Amino acid sequence: MEKERDEQGFMDFAQATGDKILSMKNPLVVHHYDCDGLSSGSIIALALTSKGVPFKMKVVKRLAEKEIEEIRAENSGEIVFSDIGSGQIKLVNVLPLETDIVIIDHHPAPEKPNENIRMCNPHDFGVDGNIELSAGSTAFYCFKHLESREILQLGIVGAVGDLQDYSKTGFIGLNRKMVEWGSEKEFVFVSKDLKFFGRVTRPLIQFLTYSTEPFLPGLSGDEKACALFLRDNDIPVKKGEQWISYTDLNVFQRKKLIGALVEYGKSRNLTDEVLEELVGDTYLFLQEPEKSEMRDATEFSTLLNSCGRHDKADLGVAVCLRKPGALEEAEKLLSEHRKMIRFGIAFAQKNTMDVGPFYFLDARGHIPDVVIGIVAGAFFNSGVVERNKPIIAFSYDETKQTKISGRASRALIEKGLDLGEVMRKAGEAAGGLGGGHSIAAGCTIASTREAENVFLKKARQIIEVQLQLLSKVL
Incomplete structure (x- = not known):
């Protein structure tokens, strides 16, 4: 059941969350490694620094059992997660109950957090974190009352990095209100x-x-x-x-x-x-x-x-x-x-296949996993192919597992496509772990023919149903 939209409730809760973080003594700030994670983590660091609060930072590519054990070993009584944690709340919930935990995130949470965890997430206030607030812009609202130019800029940068700046409309919702506030303060100049x-x-x-x-x-x-x-x-x-x-x-x-x-x-x-x-x-x-x-x-x-x-x-x-x-x-x-991106796009132009419900790029051994999602998105938006279906790309990660990235357009999302669901369900069927946003998502599975075939078959089924290419319901 969707929650009723409550923008003021969100903004009040966000400011109280920021104040809670500023009251901490020496927190461990755990943030994701992409642009939005770096932006939101840095916003927290800037806010803590402005108040003279010491802190430590830890970056993670993913949040699985291994990373949770590493965080537990830090033996920190105060932890702040940014751009990660909500989607992995089941794992965060296993941390000691005496630990004071704050999560600033915009990914949907599959279950409620424990009582020792304060989660600032737009989805809890009927605001769609997929399209109108990133972790960076959520963190901006947590510390908006500090009226910091650097924090405002990083809120915008995080949302841009998370593809929430749409070509036809620009930012929408609370992202747009963030920019309007920054423009009034002359912190940012906006133009077509x-x-x-x-x-x-x-x-x-x-x-x-x-x-x-x-x-x-x-x-x-x-x-x-x-x-x-x-x-x-x-x-x-x-x-x-x-x-x-x-x-x-x-x-x-x-x-x-x-x-x-x-x-x-x-x-x-x-x-x-x-x-x-x-x-x-x-x-x-x-x-x-x-x-x-x-x-x-x-x-x-x-x-x-x-x-x-x-x-x-x-x-x-x-x-x-x-x-x-x-x-x-x-x-x-x-x-x-x-x-690396230019080389990847050139490779994609020659090797991307149309397999019906989606375009498929097998770039294993050719394009590194660190840029495969960017390459897939850039090729998809290059005008070379018609954007009437999403693109799914394979690469190898540092452990030689298959890293999968998916990219789509806003028009496809409006028709019902949700790549986050595709990656989550197809990844689970293949024994892997996946998720993300409706427009951009990823997954990691074992590099076996069986796992890859299971993933592709399941992804095909889900996309066909989402885009109503089939009449059946999964």
């Missing part, structure tokens, strides 16, 4: 603009050359063709001897470039849906240095994702906390991260 990655940091030619969402046939990957395209459309690429970025263009030049890209996309048969998504809400943090990834929410989120997914989560937190030298080190990692 071109959404390509690299708007702030990349010179214009490279900005187009490395575009992947959408993939522009004849331009993406061809630096010479991009230079000629800009020249033919009278778009400057230099100011004096300095290469300029997209954000250096004036409003008339930006409109001209967007118009030229739309016409080019039409000439290359990109769908109207893909072309409409060229432009959407963008979020600039004008107090951050120019030409810095931290100035643009999308670039900031990608930077944090690259840290987390390459076993450098501590570096991502250091960037968020403005530690000296951290940004420069993370920028080097981001460069390698983007190279």
